[in-house]
Amino acid sequence: MRVAIIGGGAAGMMCAATLQEMNSATDIFLIERNHSLGKKVIISGGGRCNVTTGIHDVTTVLTNYPRGNKFLTSAMYGFPPEAVYAWFEMHGVPLKTQPDERVFPVSDNGEDVVGVFERLFEKSRVHVLVNHSAISVKKNGKQFAIVCKSKQEVLLVDSVVIATGGQAYRQTGSTGDGYAFASELGHTITPLAPSLNAFFTKEQWPADISGLSFQDALITAFGNRHIFEDRFSSHIRGLVDLLFLHFQR
Numbered sequence: 581m582r583v584a585i586i587g588g589g590a591a592g593m594m595c596a597a598t599l600q601e602m603n604s605a606t607d608i609f610l611i612e613r614n615h616s617l618g619k620k621v622i623i624s625g626g627g628r629c630n631v632t633t634g635i636h637d638v639t640t641v642l643t644n645y646p647r648g649n650k651f652l653t654s655a656m657y658g659f660p661p662e663a664v665y666a667w668f669e670m671h672g673v674p675l676k677t678q679p680d681e682r683v684f685p686v687s688d689n690g691e692d693v694v695g696v697f698e699r700l701f702e703k704s705r706v707h708v709l710v711n712h713s714a715i716s717v718k719k720n721g722k723q724f725a726i727v728c729k730s731k732q733e734v735l736l737v738d739s740v741v742i743a744t745g746g747q748a749y750r751q752t753g754s755t756g757d758g759y760a761f762a763s764e765l766g767h768t769i770t771p772l773a774p775s776l777n778a779f780f781t782k783e784q785w786p787a788d789i790s791g792l793s794f795q796d797a798l799i800t801a802f803g804n805r806h807i808f809e810d811r812f813s814s815h816i817r818g819l820v821d822l823l824f825l826h827f828q829r
């Protein structure tokens with residue numbers, strides 16, 4: 581059995597590790613366009629990588645995903661936060677839970693999280709193909725044929741997992757290619773929507789109140805012709821709905 585996973589981010593790495601733990605005889609090809617795995621994972625949580633939540637009740641966790649709770653239900657019950665915590669500790673990354681329920685490596689270093697996978701893959705049949713950018717995935721009889729940019733060989737596999745991420749922080753390699761692959765294979769793509777957004781203002785004063793946060797915020801922005809108004813209200817414990825930052829474009 582040969583399986584290709586396109587995308588060596590959080591989902592792709594965990595998928596490869598789980599497949600390998602389920603069946604060590606499977607040949608797994610983890611295809612990543614960057615020169616290393618988990619570029620976005622390493623910058624997440626301000627470089628500390630917030631791996632899960634300290635909230636153990638799955639129903640409560642799911643209420644924190646207003647748009648995705650139905651989709652996430654089976655995955656969340658199959659691999660709940662406590663199991664995620666235990667998995668990382670068993671694989672050599674001690675974790676800690678902060679008072680706001682976020683869970684980080686004790687080392688506060690996201691690279692330790694990626695390191696777990698790198699070590700696992702070294703001694704298994706996970707073939708890590710970095711510097712490989714998939715450009716097409718086609719059905720080839722019962723198999724799939726994957727072509728990577730500037731590479732001669734066509735990779736033939738029995739199953740393919742698309743784990744190319746969304747389109748946020750494109751500089752980390754996630755440019756949304758997976759939507760085209762999935763669509764070409766006959767899947768339906770639901771409309772995309774951002775879940776975390778920044779407004780940049782002409783005015784400088786927001787920098788002076790950097791760090792000030794609100795829950796349940798109503799934003800009104802005045803343009804030349806339009807007035808934009810929206811309410812940001814997640815009702816999520818420990819999460820702010822609006823945060824002023826000093827970042828400039």
Ligand SMILES: Cc1cc2nc3c(=O)[nH]c(=O)nc-3n(C[C@H](O)[C@H](O)[C@H](O)COP(=O)(O)OP(=O)(O)OC[C@H]3O[C@@H](n4cnc5c(N)ncnc54)[C@H](O)[C@@H]3O)c2cc1C
Pocket residue numbers: 586587588589590591592611612613614617618619620621623624625626629630631632712713714715743744745746748749752753754755756757758
């Ligand atoms: C600034 C920031 C902070 C964050 N902080 C947190 C946090 O603290 N906690 C948390 O849980 N989440 C956090 N997130 C969200 C988290 O990083 C993402 O949810 C997670 O990385 C998504 O994982 P993924 O595997 O789906 O996609 P990604 O991590 O985006 O991985 C997709 C991978 O696919 C590769 N790829 C794409 N197209 C191709 C192709 N054609 N060929 C080969 N490879 C390809 C990309 O290079 C990339 O490595 C943060 C995100 C950002 C941007």
